Amino acid sequence: MSQHESKDRPLWQRIPLYLQIAIALVIAVVVGVLLGAGNPNPNNVDTIKNLAIPCNLILKALKALATPLILLAVLHSFMTATIPGRSGRRLAILLLTNTLVAILIGLLVANVLQPGKWGSFGDAALSTGEVKKTLDPWGLLQDAVPASILQPLVDNNVIQLIVVALSFGIVLRALKSEQTAEGKTDYLPIQQLITILFEAVIRILHWVIALVPLAVFGIVASTVALKGFAPFKSLGAFIIAVLVALLLQSCYYLTRVYFGSWVKPKNFLIGGSDALFTAFSSASSTATMPITFEALIQKIGLRESSASLGALVGSNFNNDGTALYEAMSALFVAQVLNLNLSLPQQLIVILTSIVASVGAAGIPEAGLVTMTLVFTSVGLPTQYIALLVTVDWFLDRCRTAINVMGDMTVSALIDGKQRQSQAEELAIESIIEE
Numbered sequence: 001m002s003q004h005e006s007k008d009r010p011l012w013q014r015i016p017l018y019l020q021i022a023i024a025l026v027i028a029v030v031v032g033v034l035l036g037a038g039n040p041n042p043n044n045v046d047t048i049k050n051l052a053i054p055c056n057l058i059l060k061a062l063k064a065l066a067t068p069l070i071l072l073a074v075l076h077s078f079m080t081a082t083i084p085g086r087s088g089r090r091l092a093i094l095l096l097t098n099t100l101v102a103i104l105i106g107l108l109v110a111n112v113l114q115p116g117k118w119g120s121f122g123d124a125a126l127s128t129g130e131v132k133k134t135l136d137p138w139g140l141l142q143d144a145v146p147a148s149i150l151q152p153l154v155d156n157n158v159i160q161l162i163v164v165a166l167s168f169g170i171v172l173r174a175l176k177s178e179q180t181a182e183g184k185t186d187y188l189p190i191q192q193l194i195t196i197l198f199e200a201v202i203r204i205l206h207w208v209i210a211l212v213p214l215a216v217f218g219i220v221a222s223t224v225a226l227k228g229f230a231p232f233k234s235l236g237a238f239i240i241a242v243l244v245a246l247l248l249q250s251c252y253y254l255t256r257v258y259f260g261s262w263v264k265p266k267n268f269l270i271g272g273s274d275a276l277f278t279a280f281s282s283a284s285s286t287a288t289m290p291i292t293f294e295a296l297i298q299k300i301g302l303r304e305s306s307a308s309l310g311a312l313v314g315s316n317f318n319n320d321g322t323a324l325y326e327a328m329s330a331l332f333v334a335q336v337l338n339l340n341l342s343l344p345q346q347l348i349v350i351l352t353s354i355v356a357s358v359g360a361a362g363i364p365e366a367g368l369v370t371m372t373l374v375f376t377s378v379g380l381p382t383q384y385i386a387l388l389v390t391v392d393w394f395l396d397r398c399r400t401a402i403n404v405m406g407d408m409t410v411s412a413l414i415d416g417k418q419r420q421s422q423a424e425e426l427a428i429e430s431i432i433e434e
Contacts, residue, residue, distance in 0.1 A: 116335020
């Protein structure tokens, strides 16, 4: 966007989203205090509860957009990403392993520190002591195949959605490869249709995200007015817990780099510092992608093929920090509502977080969007996601840095334990081809 176009926009739209949320948060606190701060006038209770209506509508819209977004994002990634056949399987294993470890670390920290116990929202209507949905392995397997192609979009069933998305994505990718080899271009209309639909839904998502400050205002003002500031004590503990989990995930990455690559962890951090700081400041792994790619080649010294697999291809599917955050958020909200997520239910969170993270790349505020699917999978109320938005602007930057660090780790591991020059790599490939 040009500087002239930026000046033509209304003042409110020129303010960064995180500042809009901060402003809405301050106003909400003031309004909540004026309305009683935990001791509201009984005559105003219904009016105060109505403040949360915009929040419910906005989260409803996010939930409605989540499934088509993930479907189109997965199809778009398969159609546009360059995936070498020989390295694709190893890349998939590395991405899946890193994401699984991230979710396990998140759930471990959330179970040990229990940040939600620092302050309960105490909603009698929701605090039933347990969540109804549980893990049924055979039922889950039978439910993985939908009765119709459109059913996952209607039911917000993320497992069925990913099954459909991966099935069509793999087939469309294979057809594209076959037609490209034969010099045909019949696949282009489908690819262009997926791209334009993806961009259209993203544009609608931007409209909804622009209203997020209104959702924050409504839910915070309502909560402060009805229950005071006690419920927000747990948010401070949640921030600490997420930071601890992200730190442990970064230690896991460095350990993998130390044992699985020729790159020294110290050089890995120093060489990739520009990419990590850019990811933190921009909160966008997509915007950081070219800087990550350049740092891997020029400052760390990886081969171009390895750097491209991790930073360019892997980034389309790798969202370890986001998956970790979603899993911790689900457990945190269950704790503040005095609900009990059993081990089988936490396994559902793990499975849903993994499959939801597959389609999260390239989606603005991906954690906020896909979190609605994770919450729905175990029956948690989605309206409390808006309370997490009050601290999400900071945690989003932290987990984006972890996402980028995961991309860098994958590139280093693919490069191997012995350093090879680009010329040596080409020589080996020519021998293999002969």
